[in-house]
Amino acid sequence: MRLTCPICGDRDRREFYYLGAADYLDRPVEGEAEATHRYLHLRDNPAGVTRDLWQHEAGCAAWLVVERNVTTHEILQVSLAKDEIRDAR
Amino acid sequence: MVELVARTPCEGLLPYEAGEAELSEIIPKRITSLAPFEDSTLLKPLKTALGVELPAPGQSVKAKDGRIVWTGQNQFFVLDAEVPALDAAVTDQSDAWAMVALGGAAAIDVMARICPLDCAHMTASQVARSLIGHMPAIIIRTKTGFEIMVFRAFAKTLVNEVSHVMDAVAARGALST
Ligand SMILES: [Zn+2]
Numbered sequence: 638m639r640l641t642c643p644i645c646g647d648r649d650r651r652e653f654y655y656l657g658a659a660d661y662l663d664r665p666v667e668g669e670a671e672a673t674h675r676y677l678h679l680r681d682n683p684a685g686v687t688r689d690l691w692q693h694e695a696g697c698a699a700w701l702v703v704e705r706n707v708t709t710h711e712i713l714q715v716s717l718a719k720d721e722i723r724d725a726r
Numbered sequence: 727m728v729e730l731v732a733r734t735p736c737e738g739l740l741p742y743e744a745g746e747a748e749l750s751e752i753i754p755k756r757i758t759s760l761a762p763f764e765d766s767t768l769l770k771p772l773k774t775a776l777g778v779e780l781p782a783p784g785q786s787v788k789a790k791d792g793r794i795v796w797t798g799q800n801q802f803f804v805l806d807a808e809v810p811a812l813d814a815a816v817t818d819q820s821d822a823w824a825m826v827a828l829g830g831a832a833a834i835d836v837m838a839r840i841c842p843l844d845c846a847h848m849t850a851s852q853v854a855r856s857l858i859g860h861m862p863a864i865i866i867r868t869k870t871g872f873e874i875m876v877f878r879a880f881a882k883t884l885v886n887e888v889s890h891v892m893d894a895v896a897a898r899g900a901l902s903t
Contacts (some may be wrong), residue, residue, distance in 0.1 A: 644783050644784075644799055645783070645784065645854065645855070646784070648842070648843075649842035651790070651857065652842065652856060652857060688758075694862075695855065695857045695862045696798075696854075696855045696856060697783065697798045697799040697855055698798045698855075699798075699799040699801055706766060720901060
């Protein structure tokens, strides 16, 4: 498996660290218990397209959002997490 | 009084030669890490002192008395040259890194065995952050080979792993002639 880091280009999987669902980018408002519960524990588990957080740990160190299809193993898009956060604001 | 003796990271370990590959230590005069703030006008004193702009990702540039190497997202190392007073996150990392030069006709074959990058396609002064074995490294392509930087604590491991691969490449070369 290879990922194309927006900064470094096409790289081997072993340079990357996997964190989990990109939902971690949408932090709930402090004190909202139900939203915090959803944020920490509730995840969809689709047999299809997922959005996950990866870090180019042994590369440029950037956090990335990787969109991939878990049934076909196709990588659909890799973007910088900081840009995704900026777009959401 | 205790008398402290300064030692370089690879002292007593290098140089090393095997077949068509050579490994030697590089000792930069200083290594300064530089993480600029968003406002790029703050970097003016750097350009005035070193005569160049910061390199693009994956590149290094020659500067007055040294060079500037891209080393990650929003991070650069200034090698050798002195960094002027600057409104940026600047740290002296001179003692924190081991730096070696890998040269000789077999340098690319050695890298192919120990690094996941396609090193044969790098061009001189290009830079990548990647792995040497399991060690995070900064890899700079030079006209004659590669320069590799790893955390100083990994100096012995770096020399051990690279020299082992140099031996293997030399042995393979001897077998096929
Ligand atoms: Zn990267």
